[in-house]
Amino acid sequence: MNIEEFFQLSAGKWFSHRTSHHLAFNKSEDGKSDIIIEMLTADHPEVIKLCQLYEIPSSSASCGAKVSWNGITEGVQQKYSGSTVLVLVPDVDKADEGKLLREIGDTEKALVPGRYKMGSDEALTLTTESETICSEERLWFASPNLRMRVLVVKRIDGFSTASFTSEIRMGGSPTASKVSETANPVSS
Amino acid sequence: MNIEEFFQLSAGKWFSHRTSHHLAFNKSEDGKSDIIIEMLTADHPEVIKLCQLYEIPSSSASCGAKVSWNGITEGVQQKYSGSTVLVLVPDVDKADEGKLLREIGDTEKALVPGRYKMGSDEALTLTTESETICSEERLWFASPNLRMRVLVVKRIDGFSTASFTSEIRMGGSPTASKVSETANPVSS
Numbered sequence: 001m002n003i004e005e006f007f008q009l010s011a012g013k014w015f016s017h018r019t020s021h022h023l024a025f026n027k028s029e030d031g032k033s034d035i036i037i038e039m040l041t042a043d044h045p046e047v048i049k050l051c052q053l054y055e056i057p058s059s060s061a062s063c064g065a066k067v068s069w070n071g072i073t074e075g076v077q078q079k080y081s082g083s084t085v086l087v088l089v090p091d092v093d094k095a096d097e098g099k100l101l102r103e104i105g106d107t108e109k110a111l112v113p114g115r116y117k118m119g120s121d122e123a124l125t126l127t128t129e130s131e132t133i134c135s136e137e138r139l140w141f142a143s144p145n146l147r148m149r150v151l152v153v154k155r156i157d158g159f160s161t162a163s164f165t166s167e168i169r170m171g172g173s174p175t176a177s178k179v180s181e182t183a184n185p186v187s188s
Numbered sequence: 189m190n191i192e193e194f195f196q197l198s199a200g201k202w203f204s205h206r207t208s209h210h211l212a213f214n215k216s217e218d219g220k221s222d223i224i225i226e227m228l229t230a231d232h233p234e235v236i237k238l239c240q241l242y243e244i245p246s247s248s249a250s251c252g253a254k255v256s257w258n259g260i261t262e263g264v265q266q267k268y269s270g271s272t273v274l275v276l277v278p279d280v281d282k283a284d285e286g287k288l289l290r291e292i293g294d295t296e297k298a299l300v301p302g303r304y305k306m307g308s309d310e311a312l313t314l315t316t317e318s319e320t321i322c323s324e325e326r327l328w329f330a331s332p333n334l335r336m337r338v339l340v341v342k343r344i345d346g347f348s349t350a351s352f353t354s355e356i357r358m359g360g361s362p363t364a365s366k367v368s369e370t371a372n373p374v375s376s
Contacts, residue, residue: 019207120308121305121309121313136330142342152334162330166211
């Protein structure tokens with residue numbers, strides 16, 4: 001699976017169950033949300049806009065995704081929602097790794113792209129680093145309708161969090177939409 | 189990192205925090221345990237014994253590990269403990285993948301080896317399949333003292349579980365013991 005195929009398979013609506021382990025305290029916290037992932041082509045206005053923010057030619061982007069979520073943190077019963085845009089800019093000499101552009105709220109800060117890499121085991125690794133935080137996220141499909149994500153965030157003050165998210169597809173299978181586009185009315 | 193280095197880095201005592209997501213019920217369950225991992229050389233009696241059980245020449249094993257645990261499942265406050273032995277038998281033509289032998293209690297059943305594979309992203313994938321269950325576990329180091337594990341178990345009746353384990357090293361760093369063996373008294 002290449003990175004574009006990974007993004008295509010990610011498109012759709014997902015039920016997302018997240019558990020965070022606060023490593024210094026041996027405590028965990030659960031959250032549940034609905035997530036919608038839309039794949040964006042390289043010429044989508046949101047992709048072009050994000051490339052401009054990072055001062056990277058949009059012609060070098062391969063694709064992007066818009067991720068929207070709507071959820072609740074259990075225990076404190078705190079609701080949250082939001083959306084973000086991600087854009088992939090492959091390295092010139094390597095097909096399956098490159099820069100990861102991410103929409104962030106605070107545009108006062110200098111924008112430093114993260115990195116993405118597709119592994120030989122079909123897991124996607126996303127890394128971002130700033131002066132105070134470094135994060136590594138691994139994503140893979142246990143099956144086409146079951147996606148796993150593990151995010152490790154290390155803060156400069158030593159408090160680390162490891163979050164595990166299992167995501168079950170609720171609809172919008174890219175396989176089904178592809179099938180309908182190719183004159184075969186049988187959805188899978 | 190090759191598979192032997194992965195096993196060496198795994199050796200030691202770990203505090204292990206597991207959260208299981210029961211996917212059909214959107215429920216999670218926590219468990220905490222102490223785990224001790226000992227690396228076994230290819231000529232260790234336990235490695236030879238397990239190879240004999242699987243009717244595989246022990247000369248083809250590269251190494252093994254003994255894993256012992258002592259823990260508690262939260263909520264039901266159920267204690268559990270046990271140990272198992274794993275042995276790696278690399279494929280002849282591939283250095284970083286091969287058969288995974290695992291000690292199991294029920295020796296009446298035909299022993300079918302699982303598979304292991306080290307990915308280019310330094311994650312180890314272990315897979316086992318039987319008539320009723322298939323499981324895939326991914327393990328990697330977020331840092332030398334922080335290990336991540338995700339186990340996905342799919343049962344033939346459709347009930348799947350995804351378990352996430354974060355493991356923090358409590359002692360027995362292989363780096364420290366290596367240093368002490370090489371005439372340099374400074375532990376890292």
